[in-house]
Amino acid sequence: MSRDEINSLFQTYKDNHDPAVKNVLVGAFMDLVHSLARRFANRGEPLDDLVQVASMGLLKAIDRFDPDRGIQFTTYAVPTIVGELRRYFRDRSSAIRLPRGLRERSYMLNSAIQRFSQENGRSPNVSEIAQITGITEEEVIEGLEGAEATTIASLDTTTDDGDLSLLDIIGGEDQTLSMLDERLSLAGAMSSLDSREQNLLYLRFVEGLSQTEIADKLNISQMHVSRLLRRTLQSLRQKLNNSSMEPFTS
């Protein structure tokens, strides 16, 4: 099925929620469901159960997806489906309900922010997040800042709601170096960053995308973009401080 046909089906489903259309969409993406379920098949759970869980994720993604957003359905569906699989394993790994710690709160905030951004096309404010999650605004801010205090993720670690390495996601095209170097007048300082870091800076400071837009593009959370960006800026600043004190000459 072509991308246009898929989009057309989503438009139809968005308009009338016809179960027959939904069935066609489910059928079109069952390969994706099986593929994602197989990634978790080595953790002691029957594959059939995992496929069932992943299918639930697909159904949620179909119901929530807005074709007018201009993104591919798979970009939206993958973290939703993998999120269901991860929650399945988390729920089964502990019979005891853990108290709501900062880590759990961070996870909850992550999901709420991502969902809000996808549904509304913009980043939420703290008040909106508090309403969605049912916690106070102070707890939201603590949760957001608390997440920042954890060890900043390496680009080799997996994404928040998926099983993909960030190295797989953040673009590797070396389009950024000369443009950003020129804008920043750093005369080659950018070359000390790896291509993924350069691309992140390019998206933020040359293309002018917001963190939410970058998160959407790279299929990671806004909080993750925030952490990566801060780490990259710190790294660049440190390199600049170490390299020279002499004035830049153009």
Added chain:
Amino acid sequence: MPLPNNDDIVSLEVPPLERMAKVVRLATSAVASRAGLNLDQADDLNTALDEIFRLALHGDGAGRAFCIHYDIHPDRLEILTEGVCESFTDDSSKVSRYRNFIVEQVADRFEQRSNPDGGFDILLVKFASH
């Protein structure tokens, strides 16, 4: 730089210590929330303040308390940092150019003025938009 006569002003003074960066971030996020800014906008301000705070930590005259005034308006948040030791714009070093660029990108408005008591006051403005 005199502050406007506005009841909705929050002021913060922190020692110029690395560990205080977190306090500045928390305060900025809280005030930005009060001003109705979204997460992207709040984080932009934190990015800018991070650069200014590091200038206060490591520039000439480091050791002075870091003073921030948050002025909440219906449509924007203005943040004034007082007496930052070094000029933000006059230095032509790579670090200065980098810092200047970052702050200009993330703030909707950015001004620097001499402080009569020494150093420079830096004004950042972020407009709330939904």
